[in-house]
Amino acid sequence: MSSKSNDKDLGVRKIIYDKDGKPCRSCNTLQDFQFATGKISAKDIQHIKNGTEIAAASPQETILNSKAYRRVDPPGVEELGRSSWNLLHSITAKYPKSPSDEQKLEMKQFLTIFSHVYPCNWCASDFEKFIKVKAPKLNSREEFGRWMCEAHNEVNAKLKKEQFNCDFWEKRWKDGWED
Amino acid sequence: MSSKSNDKDLGVRKIIYDKDGKPCRSCNTLQDFQFATGKISAKDIQHIKNGTEIAAASPQETILNSKAYRRVDPPGVEELGRSSWNLLHSITAKYPKSPSDEQKLEMKQFLTIFSHVYPCNWCASDFEKFIKVKAPKLNSREEFGRWMCEAHNEVNAKLKKEQFNCDFWEKRWKDGWED
Structure with missing residues (x-):
């Protein structure tokens, strides 16, 4: 396990990793996981903290050939x-x-x-x-x-x-x- | 098990009852359960179908002596x-x-x-x-x-x-x- 040096300043808790060395999705908050995987930046987190909008981290288009199912990410x-x-x-x-x-x-x-x-x-x-x-x-x-x-x-x-x-x-x- | 005669007209499915004869909360949709227990009326269901607002069926005040917990009903x-x-x-x-x-x-x-x-x-x-x-x-x-x-x-x-x-x-x- 490790964490980036400035995580605390950003309100990011210690990132939990899986055995394979990748950040564990079901062990971290969505925000922490997105930060650890480079989906959102320090700037985005600052925006979240300030309550200002950011672009959706995960696109929500419909799945290929599906009418109902959107590209929802696994739960954090x-x-x-x-x-x-x-x-x-x-x-x-x-x-x-x-x-x-x-x-x-x-x-x-x-x-x-x-x-x-x-x-x-x-x-x-x-x-x-x-x-x-x-x-x-x-x-x-x-x-x-x-x-x-x-x-x-x-x-x-x-x-x-x-x-x-x-x-x-x-x-x-x-x-x-x-x- | 039984169901009210006009359930179908209202878009209410067959109400499922527990062994004790009460409507089963975790076996029915929230709307069906609320209808079966008299929390919402045929008129309310018509409003829901028409997309017009109804008064909240369940008050969401905070629980006695609690700052964070609201009076959320059990899931349907x-x-x-x-x-x-x-x-x-x-x-x-x-x-x-x-x-x-x-x-x-x-x-x-x-x-x-x-x-x-x-x-x-x-x-x-x-x-x-x-x-x-x-x-x-x-x-x-x-x-x-x-x-x-x-x-x-x-x-x-x-x-x-x-x-x-x-x-x-x-x-x-x-x-x-x-x-």
């Missing part, structure tokens, strides 16, 4: 994170109130494998450590939903984001905000 | 689908070029459990059937990425969406659209 670490929390919390919302031993075992396996195959390596590794220290609580939907909320808050803390009040996990991920 | 079937494909395709993009037997077995288990725990029941059941008929190809990244693309196209076909040209799977999910 932030979009992938949002997507994955969407899925994981929704899974807890549908977990049985009184799961069978088989359902508990399957969910435990699912989370373990998730921590091996999640595309952002450092995120995967952090999650793997988390479930070793704080084993998933799988005896009921309520327990599992709250555990996942706490797992998410662990990541929020690392990213210096606000803690979510887990008393509201069911409203956010299961029932909605009834008036 | 479409957002959950987009999120999950984001994750699944990204997983294929990071799958080893030459996986070990253990890695192949883990991924097979992951997909099997995924087909049991995916929050949208009918989607999960369709995916379970799909992997029984067309077993996941896990001998290489290329094979797995293409298999996932074909799995996605199976769903596209059901939803009458355009087929994605799987020759482009690596550009869409791994490398981006280099000029």
